[in-house]
Amino acid sequence: MSESTEALLRVEGLSTRFFTEQGQVNAVSDLDLRIDRGDVYGIVGESGSGKSVTARSIMDLIESPGEITSGEIWYRNGELAAAVEDDHGHAVDGSFVDLLEIPERVRRSLRGTSFSMIFQDPESSFNPSLTVGEQLAEAVEVQRRASANPRSTRARTRSEEYSLGSFVLSTMLPSKRYVSEESRERAISLLELVGIPDPVERADEYPHEYSGGMLQRAMIAQALAGEPDLLIADEPTTALDVTIQAQILDLLDELKRETGMTILLITHNLGVIARMCDRVGVMYAGEIVERGTLADVFDDHVHPYTHGLLGSIPDVERAGGRLEPIPGNVPSLLDREMGDRCRFADRCPKAMEDCLSHPPEVDAEGSDHHAVRCVLAERSYDESRALPDDYFGEPDRPAEAVDEPQSDDEPLPAERTQPTLEDAGGDGS
Amino acid sequence: MSTDERLVRVDGLRKYFWENDSILDRLFGEEPVAVRAVDGVSFDVYEGETLGLVGESGCGKSTTGETLLALQEPTEGRVEFDGDDVYALGRDGLTAFRRDAQVVFQDPFSSLDPRMTIGEIVCQPLDVHDVATGTERTERVRTLLERVGLSADHLDRYPHEFSGGQRQRIGIARALALEPEFLVLDEPTSALDVSVQAQVLNLLEDLQSEFDLTYLLISHDLSVIRHSCDRVAVMYLGEIVEIGPVRDIFESPKHPYTRALLESVPRATTAERERDRETLSGDVPSPRDPPSGCRFRTRCPAVIPPDDLDLEQAQYRAIMDLRERIERRDVSLESVGGDRIAFDDGGVPERDVPAFVDALADRLLERELPPTHRDIVEEALAALAGVDWDEAAEVLRQRYESVCERRNPDLGEERHPVACHLYGLAADGSENGDR
C-alpha cells in the first residue's frame, strides 16, 4: 500500500465517441476515475468494454473518427500549472491542470515525461533497423530536450525548430549512431533497470535478436526514459507465456517500488489485477460499473457483472464444479440503440423495473473508494419487481445469444460497422 | 466418465521440421537444420476421458495434436487409434479414421471458409464422407446447430455475421457432424473472452457426456486445463516432462517446470498479492538446438550440482548461466573493457588480462561467489581474454558439470511419471539408464 493518498490524476465525466458511418458509437461514457500517486490502478473488462479507449483518451491518442466529447482530465503537476496559468487560467486549479483545456502542443510535450504507455505488442514500438540501445538513447535525448525547455507556450516555439532540425537529421542519416556517449550510458542503465542481463552487450543488438519477454522489457525501458509520472500499461502481458508474464509483473512491481511510479494497468485478466493493483475499476459497455479497492471488488462486489466475471474464471487451485457464464448479449454501443436503461440489464439475472432507467454511480459498502453503478447498492433484490425473462426478447434461444463480438482490440469503429447477429438479433433482422 | 479402454496410443512420436532444406540451400552447401517440434512423446488416451496437453508456446503441443491426427506427417513414432496403426492405414481405413477423429481449432474465424454459409460449413463433412442425403442431411445440420446452442434459422448466414463464441460453436458443430469418437481441441477458447469461454467449456462438457466423446485438450491456460481435464501431460521443448491425474499434477506437481508453471499463474483473489512465488528466469531455448540432457536445465531452479559442491543453489544457477553463455559463445568480448582495454583478434594484451577478467565477471556473474569458486571462474574468463572459448568452457565443465546436462531423464511408467533426475536417480546416487 502506498503511504500517500495524493491524487495524481482525476478523470471526471469522460466521454469518448466514435463517429462512424453506422452512427455514433459511445465507446466510453461519463467515466470517473481517481488515480493516487504511487498506486497501481487496474481497469479490467472484456473486449469492447472501452478499457483501451479510456487509456488512449488519457494518453491523448484518440484519432478521428474518435473524439473526446466531454469530461475533464485533471493532472497534478505544480510546475506545469505554473507554466500554463498565465495563458490558460481556466485550465488550472491549484496544482492541477485539465489536460483537455491546454493547447495540443503542450499536451503532446507531456508524452514521455509525464505519461508514457506500453502495449501488448512490443514490436510496434521499435524500429527493426536500429539497435535497441540506439533507440533507447534516442528516447533519452528526446526527453532531455523536452525537459530542457520549460513547458510554457512561448518556449515551445524555439524547441520546435530544434526538433524539426533533428527530425531532418534523423531522416537523412537513418543509421546514425548514439547521439552522445552519455545517452548511450543512460540507455544501458535503463536496460539494466528493467532486468536485461548483460545490458552492455544487449544494447548493441537489434530488436529481432530479443525474445518476446526481453523486448517487452526493452519497451518498458523506453517508456521509462523520460521518468514519467504515470505509466499506462495496456495488456502488457497478454501476448506472453505465463512464466514470462510472471517475470514482467515482478518487474513492474519492482519498478513501482523503486521509482515510486504510478501505473494504470489495463487488462482482461483478473489474476493480473489481483497480483498488481491497489484499486480496480470494472468496465462494461463503456462505463466503470464498479470500482474500489481490491477487496471491494473481489470480495464485496455489488454489481452482478462483476459477480459474473469472477464466476466465469475456472479456478487453477480447485477442481471446480460447473462454470457460471454470463448469459445474454454484449450490448450495442451505437448511440441510437442504447436506450436509457442499465446497460447490463438484458444480461443481468437480477434486473428489476428499477433498472430501466440508467442508474447513477453511487457509493457502496466497504472502503471509501467503493462505488457502483447498480440499483442493488441502495436496495436489495426484490423478486416481485423482477423483469420477466423475455423482457428483452429472444427468450427461446438462450444459448445462441450468449456471446461477445470478437475483437482483440476495443470497439474499433470498423468492427462495429459489421453488426454481429446478436447485435441485430433483437429486432429480428 | 473415463474407462480403462485405451482409445489412442502415442508411442515415441517425433515431428521435425527442416530449415535450409531447399535445393538452393543444398547448392550452397547449407546444412539442413532440424526444428525438433515434437521429440519423442508417448502417452495414451482412454475412452471417455479428457487428456490435457499443456505447455507454453513452442513446446510442441499443437504439433503433437496435428501429427497424431495424421494432419502432419510424423518423423518417427507410432500412433494407434482403436488398436490400428494410424500411419499404416489404407485408403478406407484413413477415411474411417478421419471420420472418427476430429479437430476444433483455436481461431474459429480462420478455420471457417468465409464464403460458405454456416449450413454449408456444417454440412461439408457429410458431403465429403457421403453421409446422409436430402432432408435427412438438412435435418441433421439443423439438429447439430441447435445442439451447440445456435438457431437453425441461421443456416443461411455467413461466418462474419457471428461473434467469436458463436463461430467456435459452429466449429464444434462441424466437428461433430460425423459422430466422431475422439476430438482434438486445440486451444478452443483461447481467442474468447472469459465469460464466453465459460459457455464454450460448459458446452464441451455437456457434449462429451451426451455423445461419449474422448477429448485431447491442448491449451496453454492452466485454469482451463484444471477445470476440464481428467489427466494432464505437461510439455516442455518437444517433450513430456510429467503426466498424471489432474489432481496430482496440480496439487503435488513433481517436475520443477510444472511447479514453476503453476506458481506463475496469477490467481484472481485478494490473497494473490501476498502469495509467494518463484519466477523462472530466462527464456525457452530454441528447438533447433535444444540443450543436452534435460531440456529444462538451462532454467531449472533445482538443477543438480555435482556432489560436494559447497555452493548455494542460486550461486550454482548463476555459474550454470555463465557456462551457457560461454558454451554458446554468446558474449561479445570486444566491448568488455570499453575504450580502456585494447582488444584484437588475438585477445587482450597480457597486462590488461586482470582488468578484463574483472570487467567480464562483473557483467556476466549474477551472484557473488566464495573465493575458491571465484578463482575457477576467473581462470575460465582469463581463457576468454585469449579468445579460447573451448578452454574456458572446459575449465567450468570440469568442476560444475551436472548430471542434468549429461543425461536426459526418462519419463517413467507409473501412474504419475516425471522426467527429472531428482526423482530418477537410484537411492545410492548411482546413475543408470543412459541415453
Ligand code: SF4
Ligand atoms: S442496475 Fe439492475 S440490471 Fe443493472 S446491474 Fe444492477 S441489478 Fe442488474
Ligand code: SF4
Ligand atoms: S533433471 Fe535436473 S535440470 Fe531437469 S528438471 Fe530435474 S533437476 Fe531440473
